[in-house]
Amino acid sequence: MLDLLEDFLAELRAGGLPVAVREAIDAAEAVREIGFRDRDSLRSALAATLVKSPDHRALFLSSFEIYFSPRRLGTGTAEVSSEDLPGSAPGGPGGEEREGAGSAIDPAELGEIARDALRSGQLAALETTARLAVAFYAGIEASRPVGVSYYLHRTLRALELDTLVTNVLAEGPDGGSGADPLGERLRAEEITARAARLRDLVEAEIRRLLVEAKGAAWVGRSLRRPLIDDIDFVAATREELAEMRRAIDPLARVLASRLARRRRHRRRGPLDFRATIRRSLSTGGVPLEPRFKPPHPSRPEIFVLADVSGSVAAFARFTVHLVYAISAQFSKVRSAVFIDDVDEVTDLFRSGSLAEAIERIASEAHVVSGDGHSDYGAALRGFAARYANELNGRTNLIILGDARNNYHLAEAAILADLQKRAHRVLWLNPEPRAYWGSGDSIIEVYAPYCDGVFECRNLGQLKAFVDELV
Secondary structure, three states, rough: OHHHHHHHHHHHHHHHOOOOOOHHHHHHHHHHHHHHOOOHHHHHHHHHHHHHOOOEEEEEEEHHHHHHHHHHHHHOOOOOOOHHOOOOOOOOOOOOOHHHHOOOOOHHHHHHHHHHHHHHHOHHHHHHHHHHHHHHHHOOOOOOOOOOHHHHHHHHHHHHHHHHHHHHHHHHHHHHOOOOOHHHHHHHHHHHHHHHHHHHHHHHHHHHHHHHHHHHHHHHHOOOOHHHHHHHHHHHHHHHHHHHHHHHHHHHHHHHHHHHHHHOOOOOEEEHHHHHHHHHHHOOOOOOOEEEEEOOOOOOEEEEEOOOOOOOOHHHHHHHHHHHHHHOOOOOEEEEEEOEEEEEEEHHOOOOOHHHHHHHHHOOOOOOOEEEOOOOOHHHHHHHHHHHHHOOEEEEEEEEEEEEEEOOOOOHHHHHHHHHHOOEEEEEEEOOHHHHOOOOOOHHHHHHHOOOOEHHHHHHHHHHHHHHOO
């Protein structure tokens, strides 16, 4: 029992979910009290013990299904028996191996079993269909280095689940037609939900068989996805980028409330000499309790200068999006973008949504005047000529880019002058720190004229940086 729990906790840690010793002890107590028979209660208890963020829940649930599947815990049966086959009577011959069951039917019979399951929606029928489909179509081989997604695609494609759904919907209610539009819509939603449930059951059966064949650790590694906070901007898939965009606004609200609270609770202002003297009269003139004036922290200004060339553009979009989403915490937020020329895009954020503004930047900003490759020296020259006199002691100049200058002039002296004018110059680089200074990267040339150079490859690092702004 403890070995299984230890493996489960190790998988959670490997996936990025922090598990402290105290939490591991609480999880062990939960397993001891609940046991393995009641999986729903065990899952809920372990989630309450271990999951500290909504971002961690998907990792927890997928790992739980791998390490605490019914087969591994000795609860339930997942074998395909002769009773699962069409025409078999209860109490017939004992369960057969999957290969035997799969060869006892043909695709047409399996298709009819699946259609009946979709029509009835009974869980037992859907489970039987999933087991038969995996046995008949998946062809799982322990020696092949492929994971759940490969076998899932293979099974669903052969089963033609979408076609089955279309055929069942075409039959109409009770095998006929003529239902009212609302009834048809509700029925379509119900059949679609049953198909999604069948897909989940097929995936669970494949996962269970792979755990038996290759072990839970191998399956865990093959299914492991980094948490959304840890995925690199420049390497994210389209689906991951969409998930990041959905995470930006909640993240911005949390950061904004945290920054506002930090500003309100600043410990103290300057010494209030008169109040201190008055207070000291009660202690014989000894100022045992210094009094301070209320703090009046001024809100800083931000000027963002972002490289929007190539893959760096995705990183710049997320950073600018987040900065504007928390703009209430700053007295002024302005933005300029560049490739080999600079254009201010602040006005684009004043009308419409942030998403629309970011899309308009790509089509409306005038950022190319030369060869269309990043030229940080030219960008600094253009920025200084237009905006240097507008920087002041409250301005945080934030530069976003990888400093890959395509062997153009660096113009580091211009950055040095900007640093003298601004409150701080902060540089966010989306490349791994190990790559800095390699090839045409000149970040080490600019670093001496920055008050901070930060590796910022993902949402987690971006969140940590924003914490430093105020």
